[in-house]
Amino acid sequence: MKERHIKKGQLLVNKGDVSNKVFLVQEGLLRSYSIDDKGKEHIFMFAPKGWVIADYNHFDAPSQLFIDAIEDSVVVQVDKQSAIEHDVPKLIRRIQVLQNRVIMLMSATAIERYEHFVETYPDIVQRVPQKMIASYLGITPEALSTVKRQRLRKK
Amino acid sequence: MKERHIKKGQLLVNKGDVSNKVFLVQEGLLRSYSIDDKGKEHIFMFAPKGWVIADYNHFDAPSQLFIDAIEDSVVVQVDKQSAIEHDVPKLIRRIQVLQNRVIMLMSATAIERYEHFVETYPDIVQRVPQKMIASYLGITPEALSTVKRQRLRKK
DNA sequence: TTTAAATCTTAATCTACATTAATGCACCGG
DNA sequence: CCGGTGCATTAATGTAGATTAAGATTTAAA
Numbered sequence: 038m039k040e041r042h043i044k045k046g047q048l049l050v051n052k053g054d055v056s057n058k059v060f061l062v063q064e065g066l067l068r069s070y071s072i073d074d075k076g077k078e079h080i081f082m083f084a085p086k087g088w089v090i091a092d093y094n095h096f097d098a099p100s101q102l103f104i105d106a107i108e109d110s111v112v113v114q115v116d117k118q119s120a121i122e123h124d125v126p127k128l129i130r131r132i133q134v135l136q137n138r139v140i141m142l143m144s145a146t147a148i149e150r151y152e153h154f155v156e157t158y159p160d161i162v163q164r165v166p167q168k169m170i171a172s173y174l175g176i177t178p179e180a181l182s183t184v185k186r187q188r189l190r191k192k
Numbered sequence: 193m194k195e196r197h198i199k200k201g202q203l204l205v206n207k208g209d210v211s212n213k214v215f216l217v218q219e220g221l222l223r224s225y226s227i228d229d230k231g232k233e234h235i236f237m238f239a240p241k242g243w244v245i246a247d248y249n250h251f252d253a254p255s256q257l258f259i260d261a262i263e264d265s266v267v268v269q270v271d272k273q274s275a276i277e278h279d280v281p282k283l284i285r286r287i288q289v290l291q292n293r294v295i296m297l298m299s300a301t302a303i304e305r306y307e308h309f310v311e312t313y314p315d316i317v318q319r320v321p322q323k324m325i326a327s328y329l330g331i332t333p334e335a336l337s338t339v340k341r342q343r344l345r346k347k
Numbered sequence: 348t349t350t351a352a353a354t355c356t357t358a359a360t361c362t363a364c365a366t367t368a369a370t371g372c373a374c375c376g377g
Numbered sequence: 378c379c380g381g382t383g384c385a386t387t388a389a390t391g392t393a394g395a396t397t398a399a400g401a402t403t404t405a406a407a
Contacts, residue, residue, distance in 0.1 A: 073299035081294060093287040101291070121284065125276060128283045132248040135290035136256070139236060142297040143330045144228040147394070167355065175298040180394050182356050302364070322385065335364055337386050 065110025205259040220265025
């Protein structure tokens, strides 16, 4: 258990790392993401203050995800083992969020996913570049641009 | 903790139910799924023998998912609370599977998702109708049909 | 401040997958 | 045995979102 100060852009976990660490966000904003074989980035989650971020893989398995800081951040680094035993409710919440994410990705259009994102994470929308939101939603920045234009016309 | 025998097609959990139960599959095959506002079914997971199936929602929150039996099945019904404390590793595995699922849905084409499904769950492919596989992959049965045709031509 | 480098938007074209519709097949109940 | 009902496949057409490319705008660096 150790406090760490992370600069914007700094990589905390690299794909392939065997870290077995979990990060409790005290301040700032982090993200985890994967890069596919075509070199495209896909944001898996954003972690603002109060959230936990980690690659919940098998112990000692190489990380599938990258984790880095979107803003200068402060995290507390905890051992995966103890974090897990210590805070089962956080695991459950993680499963809920992922469950929702899968259902969203399967059944909602880009517009609906964007609406949902804005409602659920209104603060994050202001803090990250559009291309990251697009990446989280599973669409291109260009497509997000047109989604937002359609929304404006409606209002 | 109670053993239950479920007939093929029988509904175990209805959307909106407040069940707080978790089901350990002893025999057979179950599935959980959602139905969107357009009336379309989306299979969230298959649960063969040895798996656990449940809607991991907040305690006392209404279920978002339906759960029913694809084959005649035997399950052991356990209280969510005790199941969770009892088997944290299963929770972790659940998160891993969901993590993979999200990455798949975001970065892979229908063909790649089908390949991955066949490799990961070869037994299930044989046991469920095509339309359920399509629903799990997030595509229509028609699209799955063409995916399989393309595969055959390659071999 | 000036320039360079990202980022965002708009528009034209392309493509993966959806939709619709028709056909063939298996299974099942009368 | 026959006529339904659901499932799988095929083909024709439609569409959401990707790709490509060109400006416009913001950010960062020199």
